[in-house]
Amino acid sequence: MRYVVCVKQVPETTDVKINPETHTLMREGVAAIINPFDMYAIEEALRLKARTGGTVTVISMGPPQADSALREAIAMGADEGILLSDRAFAGSDTWATSYTLAMAIRKMGDAKVILCGKQASDGDTAQVGPGIAAHLDLPQITYVRKVEDIKENSIVAERMLEDGTEVIESPLPCLLTVVKEINEPRLPSLKGKMASKKAVIATWKASDLNCDPKCIGLEGSPTKVVKVFTPPPRSGGEILKGEPEEIIPSLVAKLKDAVLSAAN
Numbered sequence: 001m002r003y004v005v006c007v008k009q010v011p012e013t014t015d016v017k018i019n020p021e022t023h024t025l026m027r028e029g030v031a032a033i034i035n036p037f038d039m040y041a042i043e044e045a046l047r048l049k050a051r052t053g054g055t056v057t058v059i060s061m062g063p064p065q066a067d068s069a070l071r072e073a074i075a076m077g078a079d080e081g082i083l084l085s086d087r088a089f090a091g092s093d094t095w096a097t098s099y100t101l102a103m104a105i106r107k108m109g110d111a112k113v114i115l116c117g118k119q120a121s122d123g124d125t126a127q128v129g130p131g132i133a134a135h136l137d138l139p140q141i142t143y144v145r146k147v148e149d150i151k152e153n154s155i156v157a158e159r160m161l162e163d164g165t166e167v168i169e170s171p172l173p174c175l176l177t178v179v180k181e182i183n184e185p186r187l188p189s190l191k192g193k194m195a196s197k198k199a200v201i202a203t204w205k206a207s208d209l210n211c212d213p214k215c216i217g218l219e220g221s222p223t224k225v226v227k228v229f230t231p232p233p234r235s236g237g238e239i240l241k242g243e244p245e246e247i248i249p250s251l252v253a254k255l256k257d258a259v260l261s262a263a264n
């Protein structure tokens with residue numbers, strides 16, 4: 001059974017600067033790590049492989065330095081890494097990112113379970129996993145916190161809801177997005193570290209994916225970022241002092257003023 005884990009390399013800090021002209025992240029000089037949620041996805045794929053046999057492929061779309069994220073996953077026990085890297089992919093929004101990843105997974109041909117993190121710590125949209133499933137027309141189970149059962153052609157997983165849990169059975173192939181409650185990611189072993197140094201990471205470009213050039217990169221991205229900014233800090237509130245019967249009329253007047261000025 002082939003497990004495919006989508007791994008995004010993200011800045012180590014959440015204090016990332018935005019380029020004011022292009023509205024994209026300024027990654028230069030910022031240390032990069034595997035998106036924390038993707039560590040749980042890698043771990044779960046390794047555990048599922050131990051249950052069913054098979055292989056774990058990690059895949060990332062990103063600049064050449066995302067190679068190190070794939071090597072880290074191989075050090076944890078993944079069998080192989082594939083990097084999708086091409087200038088043509090630059091500027092992709094979540095639609096184009098999920099399309100590109102989906103085309104690469106389609107090229108693999110035999111992925112049974114595709115695992116993603118719940119969301120990325122920089123983009124934070126949680127759209128890419130469901131987007132891949134939609135592009136491949138596959139079922140998906142999101143926010144998975146436990147895989148209860150897996151067979152050759154089906155999977156049963158428990159997913160987290162805001163007010164409880166839900167147990168879903170799905171045919172395979174299927175895409176899962178996982179939450180941090182699912183497991184405790186392992187540390188790389190010495191043997192794994194040696195293997196990761198020697199591993200040959202395949203690099204696939206747009207021309208390797210049989211993808212529509214109009215669907216990738218900035219050109220293929222339906223989302224256009226008009227402006228990115230840090231909202232100003234909230235100004236301090238005002239505390240009204242006095243007896244309730246004295247301050248309520250003044251409070252109501254202030255609220256009316258605030259509503260009217262917000263509406264104008």
Ligand SMILES: Cc1cc2nc3c(=O)[nH]c(=O)nc-3n(C[C@H](O)[C@H](O)[C@H](O)COP(=O)(O)OP(=O)(O)OC[C@H]3O[C@@H](n4cnc5c(N)ncnc54)[C@H](O)[C@@H]3O)c2cc1C
Binds near residue numbers: 006009060093123129
């Ligand atoms: C118009 C536009 C232009 C943009 N241009 C740029 C740009 O130039 N540079 C830039 O860095 N970002 C850019 N972005 C942001 C970029 O689109 C998102 O970071 C990316 O699509 C992933 O979305 P996310 O971070 O919200 O991931 P989420 O949807 O929150 O991630 C969920 C899961 O999907 C998987 N995943 C997500 N991204 C990848 C990936 N790349 N490879 C493998 N698996 C992945 C992981 O498993 C992850 O846990 C742009 C966005 C827009 C809207």
